[in-house]
Amino acid sequence: MTVKVLFFGATAEVAGTRLLEIQTPDITAQGLTTKIVNEHPELARHKLLFSVNEEYVPGDTQLRDGDQLGIFTAVSGG
């Protein structure tokens, strides 16, 4: 299946992109986030949050084909 991974702010700078399309076997949101952190170890210095399809979800949420996984640092709007 294919999952779109979206990066913002600090995570976009570390990943060097705002959008990745990843082919993956069945995996959870936390599982795919961990894989991506392993590819970009600098991300491990940040406390990361993630979303699936524009909602905060628990880490054990199973990803499905076409899902959008957002990976970002603690928010700082206002």
Next chain:
Amino acid sequence: MDFAEITATPIDVTSVCRRVVPPECGATVTLDGYARRFTRDKTSGDVRETKYLVYEAYEPMAIKEMEKLIAAAKEQFAISHVGIVHRTGKLEIGETSVVISVAAPHRRPAFEACEWLIKELKRTVPIWKKEVYADGEEWVETDAAA
């Protein structure tokens, strides 16, 4: 008639807070958050000068999260209407980054709801601020987890 918006152009505060003036209301409390030039470090006491700010949003999710906050505020407080507008892109010092307007029949719940809304917005809405200093820059990461 509530609204939650993200805009890349300057925000006119008055047009936000007067956009909806419900007939059953007697007060609108408006927060005008803007870009601060001098920030004192809470631990070292050193003052750092910001040149400008850059805000970035995960727009569709940010709007959904703001709409959730508006719905939750209307459950908790005796208020009639909420409008939130957040700016993105480059902001010069003094430019408005966020406006939260809360209209209510009486002022006290409007003050309380406005304070609650900005506190929650800073904690949960996926928007990020980059501080650009004379000698460097950093994406701000708040401590509170969503």
